[in-house]
Amino acid sequence: MILNEQTMIPETKIAKEEISTWFMGLQDRICAALETADGKAKFREDLWTREKGGGGRTRVISHGTVFEKGGVNYSSVYGPTPDAILKALQLPPGEFYATGVSIVIHPQNPLVPIIHMNVRYFEMSNGAWWFGGGIDLTPHYIVEADARLFHDALKQTCEKHTQGFYPEFKKWADDYFFIPHRKETRGIGGIFFDRLDSKRGSQEMLFQFVKDVGETFAPIYTSLVSKNKDLPFTEKQKQWQLLRRGRYVEFNLVYDKGTRFGLDTDGRTESILMSLPEMASWVYNHQAAPGSAEEKTLSLLKKGIDWV
Amino acid sequence: MILNEQTMIPETKIAKEEISTWFMGLQDRICAALETADGKAKFREDLWTREKGGGGRTRVISHGTVFEKGGVNYSSVYGPTPDAILKALQLPPGEFYATGVSIVIHPQNPLVPIIHMNVRYFEMSNGAWWFGGGIDLTPHYIVEADARLFHDALKQTCEKHTQGFYPEFKKWADDYFFIPHRKETRGIGGIFFDRLDSKRGSQEMLFQFVKDVGETFAPIYTSLVSKNKDLPFTEKQKQWQLLRRGRYVEFNLVYDKGTRFGLDTDGRTESILMSLPEMASWVYNHQAAPGSAEEKTLSLLKKGIDWV
Numbered sequence: 001m002i003l004n005e006q007t008m009i010p011e012t013k014i015a016k017e018e019i020s021t022w023f024m025g026l027q028d029r030i031c032a033a034l035e036t037a038d039g040k041a042k043f044r045e046d047l048w049t050r051e052k053g054g055g056g057r058t059r060v061i062s063h064g065t066v067f068e069k070g071g072v073n074y075s076s077v078y079g080p081t082p083d084a085i086l087k088a089l090q091l092p093p094g095e096f097y098a099t100g101v102s103i104v105i106h107p108q109n110p111l112v113p114i115i116h117m118n119v120r121y122f123e124m125s126n127g128a129w130w131f132g133g134g135i136d137l138t139p140h141y142i143v144e145a146d147a148r149l150f151h152d153a154l155k156q157t158c159e160k161h162t163q164g165f166y167p168e169f170k171k172w173a174d175d176y177f178f179i180p181h182r183k184e185t186r187g188i189g190g191i192f193f194d195r196l197d198s199k200r201g202s203q204e205m206l207f208q209f210v211k212d213v214g215e216t217f218a219p220i221y222t223s224l225v226s227k228n229k230d231l232p233f234t235e236k237q238k239q240w241q242l243l244r245r246g247r248y249v250e251f252n253l254v255y256d257k258g259t260r261f262g263l264d265t266d267g268r269t270e271s272i273l274m275s276l277p278e279m280a281s282w283v284y285n286h287q288a289a290p291g292s293a294e295e296k297t298l299s300l301l302k303k304g305i306d307w308v
Numbered sequence: 309m310i311l312n313e314q315t316m317i318p319e320t321k322i323a324k325e326e327i328s329t330w331f332m333g334l335q336d337r338i339c340a341a342l343e344t345a346d347g348k349a350k351f352r353e354d355l356w357t358r359e360k361g362g363g364g365r366t367r368v369i370s371h372g373t374v375f376e377k378g379g380v381n382y383s384s385v386y387g388p389t390p391d392a393i394l395k396a397l398q399l400p401p402g403e404f405y406a407t408g409v410s411i412v413i414h415p416q417n418p419l420v421p422i423i424h425m426n427v428r429y430f431e432m433s434n435g436a437w438w439f440g441g442g443i444d445l446t447p448h449y450i451v452e453a454d455a456r457l458f459h460d461a462l463k464q465t466c467e468k469h470t471q472g473f474y475p476e477f478k479k480w481a482d483d484y485f486f487i488p489h490r491k492e493t494r495g496i497g498g499i500f501f502d503r504l505d506s507k508r509g510s511q512e513m514l515f516q517f518v519k520d521v522g523e524t525f526a527p528i529y530t531s532l533v534s535k536n537k538d539l540p541f542t543e544k545q546k547q548w549q550l551l552r553r554g555r556y557v558e559f560n561l562v563y564d565k566g567t568r569f570g571l572d573t574d575g576r577t578e579s580i581l582m583s584l585p586e587m588a589s590w591v592y593n594h595q596a597a598p599g600s601a602e603e604k605t606l607s608l609l610k611k612g613i614d615w616v
Contacts, residue, residue, distance in 0.1 A: 046593065060592040071592070181571040181580075246584070253561035254571065263489040263562065272489075276554070276590035283586065284368040284379070285354065285578045 013129075014203050019121045020076040020099035022207075024057070026119070026214045027074040027101050031059055033218035034072065034105070037225050038064040043072065048268055053079030058271040061105075062278065066112065066229050070105035071274030081124070084265050095125035100133070101214065102258070104275035105221070110241035111231045113139035113146070113187070114248060115221050116275070118258065119214045121207075129203065131210045132194040134169065135217060136177050137224075138187030138248060140241045142297045144307070146224055147188045151307040153220045154191050154213075161209045162201070169193045174303040179251050184301040186251045240294050242281035249280050321437075322511050327429045328384040328407035330515075332365070334427070334522045335382040335409050339367055341526035342380065342413070345533050346372040351380065356576055361387030366579040369413075370586065374420065374537050378413035379582030389432070392573050403433035408441070409522065410566070412583035413529070418549035419539045421447035421454070421495070422556060423529050424583070426566065427522045429515075437511065439518045440502040442477065443525060444485050445532075446495030446556060448549045450605045452615070454532055455496045459615040461528045462499050462521075469517045470509065477501045482611040487559050492609040494559045548602050550589035557588050 031043045041064030049055035056075030061067050076099040086093060100120030107114070119133035137150050151170070158165035169191035177186040191213070196206050252259050252275050262272040288294035339351045349372030357363035364383030369375050384407040394401060408428030415422070427441035445458050459478070466474035477499035485494040499521070504514050560567050560583050570580040596602035 062592065069590075069592070181574075181577045242587070249557060249588075250561060250581075253558060254568070260562070266489075269489045270593045273558075273590065274592050278591065279550070279587065279589050280557075281587050282377075282581065282584040284370065284377070284582050 013127075014207055016097050016099065016121065016123050019207060022211065023076075023099055023101050023119065023121075023214075024074055026211075027057065027059065027072055029215075030101070030103065030218050031061075031072050033222055034061065034067065034070070037222045038066045040065040041067060046270075048271070050077050050079075050268075053077060056268070056271060058268070058274065060274055064108070066107055066109070066225055068106050068108045069274075069278040071103065071271070073102045073271050073274065075100065075102075075271070082265050084261070088261065091124060091128070092126060097123045102275075103217065106245065106277040107225070107229070109229055109231065110140045110233050110237045111228045112225055113137050113228075114245075114277075115217075115224075117214070117217045119210050121210070128197070130195040130197040131206050132196065133210055133213055134173055134176075134190060134192035135213065135220075136173050136187060136190035136192065138244070139297070140244045141237070141293055142188060142300045146227070147307040150188070150190065150220060150224065153216055155308055157212050157216045158191065158209075160212060161205065165193075165209070166191065171304075177251070178303065179247060179255065181254075182247060182250070184247065184298070185303060186248065186301075188300070188305070188307060189303075239281070242279055243283060243286055245277040245280040246282045249276055252276065322515055324405050324407065324429065324431050327515060330519065331384075331407055331409050331427065331429075331522075332382055334519075335365065335367065335380055337523075338409070338411065338526050339369075339380050341530055342369065342375065342378070345530045345537075346374045348373040349375060354578075356579070358385050358387075358576075361385060364576070364579060366576070366582065368582055372416070374415055374417070374533055376414050376416045377582075377586040379411065379579070381410045381579050381582065383408065383410075383579070390573050392569070396569065399432060399436070400434060405431045410583075411525065414553065414585040415533070415537070417537055417539065418448040418541050418545045419536045420533055421445050421536075422553075422585075423525075423532075425522070425525045427518050429518070436505070438503040438505040439514050440504065441518055441521055442481055442484075442498060442500035443521065443528075444481050444495060444498035444500065446552070447605070448552045449545070449601055450496060450608045454535070455615040458496070458498065458528060458532065461524055463616055465520045465524045466499065466517075468520060469513065473501075473517070474499065479612075485559070486611065487555060487563065489562075490555060490558070492555065492606070493611060494556065494609075496608070496613070496615060497611075547589065550587055551591060551594055553585040553588040554590045557584055560584065 035042055041061050043059040043061045046058045048058065054077035056073060059072045062069045078097040079095060081091060081094060081096040100118060103117040105115050115137055117135040121131050123129040135154060155166040173189040173192035174185060176192045177189055179186060259272055288298055343350055349369045351367040351369045354366045362385030364381060367380045370377045386405040387403060389399060389402060389404040408426060411425045413423050423445055425443040429439050431437040443462060463474040481497040481500035482493060484500045485497055487494060567580055596606055
């Protein structure tokens with residue numbers, strides 16, 4: 001809480017620097033947890049600055065025991081709001097401030113799921129502000145017990161704050177992480193939310209919610225990792241993983257708003273595209289064998305499944 | 309040439325069926341030439357029909373001696389013009405007819421270039437018609453002599469018709485096959501043209517031009533294939549090929565109008581995405597070694613190079 005220097009009365013507005021500082025700390029904690037989970041690979045950090053204001057810390061892990069490729073990125077950018085952002089978000093001209101943490105992890109073992117998280121805060125010089133973010137899981141093979149574990153953790157995090165957040169944000173994730181040309185969801189979803197502003201809660205309450213989402217990432221993912229990382233897998237399962245990664249690439253390059261937006265607004269390409277896997281594959285008209293685990297996974301890539 | 313049944317005077321309009329029949333024959337000839345060049349793999353054909361009118365013949369070759377994955381697709385689709393097409397092409401409502409051949413070939417050997425060709429014809433029920441298309445080459449390693457050979461063949465094809473076509477369509481390809489977020493051209497370009505209508509020549513002359521473009525494909529590509537297919541290559545060159553294919557995926561999914569349009573208008577996904585390679589790779593912030601062949605190739609991925 002910040003006290004006004006003159007009146008010593010609490011400000012209702014949290015300083016944007018406080019939020020970005022918290023995001024930096026989150027990045028540190030998650031990188032440390034993932035390095036521990038991997039046991040071998042370390043994150044490599046690239047600091048970058050944005051010509052028109054701000055910058056970031058891109059951290060990439062690769063060729064680990066557990067993680068083939070992954071990125072945990074922090075950024076805090078500001079300045080005159082680019083026209084593309086004004087237009088896309090229907091905002092009046094002014095200065096913007098955007099800060100957040102973005103994560104995509106591609107594991108080695110096809111029995112360990114891909115995970116994505118983003119938590120972000122946006123503020124305009126006219127005083128408008130909102131939070132956005134989400135976590136979603138993309139198992140190469142869907143295991144219902146793991147899906148339940150994952151969704152249950154997200155549900156608990158949501159319910160610490162507002163009873164209706166989980167069903168609302170779970171549906172939002174189902175709708176967002178969908179690949180129309182494949183008629184498939186990207187994975188088993190999770191939660192997704194955007195533009196949570198004073199209409200949805202106080203800034204303090206929403207920041208606390210976003211903090212809790214951020215802190216949910218490491219324990220839930222490392223538990224899924226340790227449960228599955230040592231399971232033996234076949235060459236065929238590895239091939240299937242590469243095909244599922246191909247779908248991940250399709251979603252990110254064709255539909256993901258953050259990715260396209262970053263590319264359209266001349267963002268740092270290597271930080272944006274760290275989400276792409278080291279290896280991916282496309283096979284013409286691949287069909288899963290009837291009765292196979294692959295077919296079962298495909299049958300579960302749809303909206304509206306109540307995993308909890 | 310078609311004679312009017314009443315007057316026995318030549319019709320100025322070529323029947324659309326004549327054009328699509330010619331495209332089918334082109335598909336046959338190119339598949340035969342590529343099978344001969346490969347020496348082992350054969351095209352697999354999938355016939356498909358479009359619910360609202362028309363269909364196509366998708367032909368895919370894979371795991372060949374020379375070709376890792378490639379598609380040579382013919383289609384002829386018609387019916388009420390989808391709103392997305394009316395809007396994108398700024399057309400009045402009516403029925404459309406679109407036919408063409410699309411090709412993307414990903415070779416095994418990184419010293420053999422990727423090639424793409426498209427030739428197409430579009431007609432509206434109000435009588436509007438035009439041709440479009442192009443051929444462009446994406447070498448994993450740019451060899452200037454091969455680039456000259458390729459562009460020289462395209463220049464000759466263009467100059468059989470109209471002196472200005474080559475410089476105009478060569479520039480169009482440079483501008484079209486460009487990846488803004490990488491600040492790279494996709495490859496060494498080639499020719500690209502769209503909406504060639506009566507303002508650019510008679511229908512007969514433009515059809516003949518498109519025929520000649522189509523017939524340029526097999527000899528030029530098979531000559532590049534036979535020149536390079538048996539060259540030895542290293543594991544490092546293979547890795548570089550996978551990275552370049554990653555860029556190809558980026559172009560096709562983020563920028564290629566045909567791909568995005570097909571996905572947006574509920575086209576046949578497997579036919580559209582046959583352009584994607586069997587394997588592709590993304591490595592965070594990969595840098596070519598100073599003085600390497602990879603660095604030289606990157607330095608040549610820019611617009612405006614006069615290859616001839």
